[in-house]
Amino acid sequence: MQALQGQKENHPSGRDSADDEKQKPSTLVRRGLIPETRPQRILALATFVNMMGSGVFMVSAALFFTRVVGLPLGQVGLGLGVAAAVGLFAGVPVGHLADRRGSRGVYLWMLVIQGVAMAALVLVQSFWLVLVALCVGELARSAGGAARGPLVRGIGGADLTRYRAYLRSVANLAGSCAAVAAGFAVQYDTRPAYLALVLGNALSFVASAAIVAALPPIPPVPAPQTANPWDAMKDRAYVAVTVLDGIMSIHHQVLLFALPLWIIGHTDAPRWLIGGAALVNTALVVLLQVRASRGVDDSVSAGKAMRRSGAAFFVGMAAMAAAAGLPSWLALIGIVIGVIVHTVGELWHTAGSLELRFSLAPAHAQGQYMGLFGFGAGLANVVAPTVLALLCIAWGAPGWLLLGGVFVVAGLVTPHFVRWAERTRPYAKQPA
Template identity: 55%
Template sequence: MSQAPTTSTNSTSGEISDAHQSWLVQRGLLLESGPQRKLALAGFVNQLGTAAFLATVPLYALRVIHLSIGQVGLGLSIAAVVGLIAGIPVGHLADRRGPRDIFLMTLLIQALSMTSLLLAHSFWAFVLAVAVTDLAGSSGGAARGPMIRRFGGDEVPKFRSYLRSVAMLASTFGAMAAGAVMQIDTDTAYRALILGNGLTFLGSAAVLVKLPRLEPLASPRDEGRWIALKDKPYVAFVVLDGIMWIQSEVLSYALPLWVVLHTEAPRWFVGLAIAVNTVMVVFLQIRTSRGIKGGTIAGQAVRRAGLAFLMGMSVIATASGLPGWAAVTIMMTGVAVHTVGSLWHAAGSLELRFRLAPAHAQGQYSGVFGMGMGLCYVVAPSLLGLLCVTWGTPGWLLMGAVFVVSGVAMPYVIQWAGRSREIADSAE
C-alpha cells in the first residue's frame, strides 16, 4: 500500500508541496495540469448550484410563484424539450469559433436567466426563465465537450471520470443545501438559493476565463455542415447509450417509490442508498476508467454494465414482501451491484463519446450526445414509473433486460463505426 510522502525537517516548504502534489496525482486525487484543474473547479462550482436548484425549483414555483402542480410539471417539461434543440448548432459554433468563449457566453446567459426567475410572477414568465436556462445549459455542455477532449490529452477517459466524480461530490453538497432550504421553507430562503445558483454561473465563468483560448481545428473542405447527424454509426451509439443512461435514474427515481410503495424497508434507506452510490462513484470512477481505451474495450465495459444492471435490479425486485431488515440488506446489495454497472457504463460511454467523434467536430458531436442523454432524462421518469413502480417485479426484470440488450448491441455498433474511422485499442 502506498503511503503519503514524508519529508525531513530540512526540507523546504516548496519541496513538501511538490512531494504531496506528486503523491496526490499518482493516487488520482489531483489532476496533473493546470487547465484540467480549472475545468474541474469550474464544473464543481456550476454543479453545486445546479443540483441545489433542481431539487428546489418545483417548490419555488409552488410556494413563491404560486403555480399549480400541473403548471410546474408542464413548465419544466417545456424547458427540457427546448433545451434539447440548441446543443448541435451551438456545438458546431464552438468548433468553428473556439469552445472556451462560447462556453463562457452560455454561463453568462444562465446567470441572467436564473436571476430573472426572481422576477417571475406568472406561468409564462416561469417557463421563459427555465427554458432559457436549459437552452444555455445544453449549449454549454456541447461547448464543454471539445474542452474536455483537448485539455484531457491522452488521458481523456481518466479526466472525464475525474470530472464525473467531482460532479457527484458537488451534487451531494448541493442536495444538502437544498435540504436546508426546504427545511427553512420560506420565500426568502428559496429566493436566496435561486440567487446563489445565479452566482455559481458567474463563479464558474470567473474560473474558466483564466483558461487558455483553444483555436478551432481545421476541417476537411469537402465536409458537409451537419456531419454528426449524418453519421449513422454515431447516432446508433447515441441511441443505445441514451437507453443505457436511464440507469442513472433507477436509484434516484424508481428506488424511492419502490421503497415507499412496495417494501417494508424504512424510508431512511433511500438516503443511505444514494449516499452509498455517491461514495462509490466518487472513489471508484477514476480507478474503473483505467485501461478502458479504444472502442473494443469500451464496448465490452458497456456490455458488462448491462449484465450488472439486470443483476442489481433483479436483487432489488426481490425485496417486495420481505421484513424491513431483510429488505434493506437485499436492496443494499442490489444498489452496490447496480453502482458497479454504472461505473463500467460511464467509463465506456465517455470513452466512446470522444473516440467516435472527429477531433475537429467535437462540439457538434457533443451536441448530438447531449441530445441523447437529454431524451433519456425526459423518458426515464415515465418509463421507470410504468415498469418498476406500476408493474412491480416483472417490470424491474424487463427494464434490466432492456439494459442487457442495449449493452450486447453496443460492440456491434462499434464495429460498424470502425469501418469508417480509427478506434483502435491503443493510447493516442
Template identity: 55%
Template sequence: MNPNSTLSPDRQEAAPPDRRSWLVRRGLLLESGPQRRLALGGFVNQLGTAAFLATAPLYAMRVIGLSVGQVGLGLGVAGVVGLLAGPPVGHLADRRGPNGVFLATLLIQTAAMVSLLFAHSFVAFMAAVAVTDLAGASGGAARGPMIRRFGGDEVPKFRSYLRSVAFLASTFGALAAGVVIQLDSSAAYRALIVANALTFLGCAAVLLRLPRLEPLPASTGSDRWLALKDRPYMAFVVLDGILWIQGEVVTYALPLWVVLHTEAPRWFTGVALAVNTVLVVLLQIRTSRGIKGGRLAGRATQRAGLAFLIGMGVIALAPGLPGWAAAAIMLAGVAVHTLGSLWHAAGSLELRFRLAPAHAQGQYSGMFGIGMGLCYTVAPALLGLLCLTWGAPGWLAMGTLFVAAGLAIPFVVRWAARSRELDA
C-alpha cells in the first residue's frame, strides 16, 4: 500500500515538473544519448547521399562527358560491387566491434567522393562510385549491430524513428539537388560533391563520441558465411526483398503511369511523393508500436501485402478518368499503399534483428542489405513490364505478388523458430 495514499491532496508531494523539451515529449526528438547521436549521424549522412544520388548521372554526363549508356553501366557495376561487401564486412564488425568499422567506411566514402572531382574518364568514374557504394554497403552492415544494441528493448520503435529521419533527410537532399539541377553548372555539381563528402565527415564526428561496443562472443564459432547457411533467414531475405520493391512503386512506376497513361496533371507526381513522405515521417513510429516479436511482425507483413494490392488496384483505375478524378483516385491509392509500406517496414525491420543471432548482427545485416539492394536493381524492369506495359492487369499482378510474399513470411518465421529461440 502506498503510504502517501492516506494523506490529503494538499499534503501529497507534487510530481516533479517534466523539464524535457516539447520535441522530446512529443517523440519528435530522442532523449540525449547514443540513440540521438546515431539518429543525427544518419540524418547528416542521408542528407548528402540523397542529394548526390539525384545528381550523379547529370554530373557524369555534363562535367565528365560520359554517355547515358556509360553512366548506366558505371552505376550498375558500382551497385553490384556494393552488394557483395555487406556480409564479410558485417562479419568483421561482429568480430572486431562495429564502431571502428563504421567510422572507417565513412572515411573511405569521403576519400572516394573527393576522388570523383578528379575523374575524367569512364573507368575513373566507375571506380569512384564503386568504392563509394562498397563503403556505403559496408557501413550499413556495421551500423546494424549498433542499431540493435543501442536500441535495447525498443529496437522496432528506434528503427522506425531512424526510417522517419532518413525519409526527412532524403526530402531535404532532394530539394538541394533540385537547386543544383536548376543551376546546371559544373561549379554547382562539384560543390554538391564536396558537400556530400563533408556529410560523411560530419557523420563520423557525431558518432565518434558513441560508447564503444565490444564484440559479442560467438556461440557457434566465427563462420563468416553463417547467414548464408541459415535457410530460414535466406528465405526471409528473398520474400522481404520482394516486398521492398513496393518502395519503387511511388517513386518510379507512379510518375511514368501518370504521364503515359492518365489525364492527371504532371505536377501530381510531386504531390504524391510529398504525401508519401509526410505520412511516413508522421506515422512510422506510431505504426511500429506493439509490433514486437516474430508472430506480430509476421502479421504486419500480411496486412502490408493486402494493402499493397488494394492501393495498386485503386491506382490502376485512373486511366480514362478526367484529370481531377484520376488525381483524386490515385492519391487515395497512394495513401493506402503508404499505409502498407509502414506496416511492412515495421514488420521487416523487427524480423531483420529478431531472426539474427546476437553475435552475428553485422553479418546478417549485410545479407539483409543484399536482399534490399537486389530488389532495387530488379524493381525498374519488373515494374516497367507489369505496371507500365501490361497496364491495369499488371498492377493487380504485382499487388498479388506482394500479397503472396506477405502471406508466406509468417510460415518462414515459424520455420526459423524451430531452430532458434524465438517467441511463439
C-alpha cells in the first residue's frame, strides 16, 4: 500500500500512468496521419469516399457517355460544359441556407441529391435527359461545396489551417486511388464495367451522406439584424479577391489539360511522362500540403502565399515551355522540373486560397461567402480549357510565358486587395 501510495505521490497529478496513456494522442495522431478528434476523422472519411467516387466518374465520364449511352463526343462536351456552368449559381443561395439552417443537414442532402442524379444516368438514353441529370448533379455539387465550408470551420478546431490542408491531401489521395480503379474498368471496356463505375459513384455519395450523418450538428452562428442573403455579392473587396483567385485557379488545368497536349504535339519527351507528371503532382500534394500550409493562418500570410505561388507558376511554366525542340532526355528533365515547381506553386496557392475564403468571410455567413468563392474557382475550370488551348497549345512557348506572367501579376496584386478587404469588411470580425 505504501509503495502504491508513493507511486501516486510521485506522479504530479496524482493519477496512475494508465490514465496518462489514455490522455496521450495516438502515434497516428502525433504524426499527422489522422486528425485529432472524432468529428474531424468522420469528415475526412466522408471526403475520401466522396472524392474516390467522383474521381472514378471524372476519369471515365467521356467513355461512359459515348460507349454506353451512345452520345456523340460533341454532345458529351456540350453537356458537361453546360452542367458545369449551371452549377456555378447554386453556391451563394444554398450557402446562405446552410448558414441559417445548419451546415451538416444541408451538406448531407446535397450529397443525397448528387447520388440520385448520378444513379439516373444509368437509365437515360437521350441527350436532354442526360443534360438534366448532369445539371441537377452539378447544382448539388456546387451547393454542397458551399454548405461544407461552415462544416469544416465548425469542426476544424484551433488548428483549422492544418485540418483544411489535411482534407486537401485526403482528396488528392482519393483521386489517385480512383484513377487506378477506373483504369481497370477502362481496360475491360465493357458496358457492365462502365455501369459499375457510375453506380459506384452514386453509392459513394450515399455512403458519404451516411458518414456525415454521424457528425454532431453544428449550430448556426447568430447573424446581425442587418445581414441579408446577398452580403457576399455586395462585398466588393471579397469579390475582387475571388476574381484574382479564379484567375490563379486556371493553373489546375495546366497539368491536366495543357501539358499532355504539349508533350504529344510539341516535344520529344516520352509519352509515359503524361502519367508520370500526374503521379509526381499528386504525390507531392499528398505529402507536402500540410507542411506547405504551416504559417498560413491569417489573411496577411495568405496574401504572401498567393504572391509566391504566382512566381512559382511562371518558373514552372517556363521550364515546361522550354522543353519544345530539346532532345528527348533534356525535354524530360525540363518537364519534370517544371512539374515540380508548378506543384510547389499549387501548394502555396491552395494554402493561401483556403485561408482567404475563410478569414475574409464573416463567421455568420461562411456558407454564403464560400459559395461566391467557389463560383470563381468553378468559372475558372469552365474557361480554362479554352484559354489554355489558345495560349499554350495554339500559340506555343510565348503563350506559356504570357499565362505565367498573368499568374505573377495576379499573385503580386492579391495582398493589396486582401488589405482592402480587411479594411472594408461589412461586419466586425467575429470569433470562429
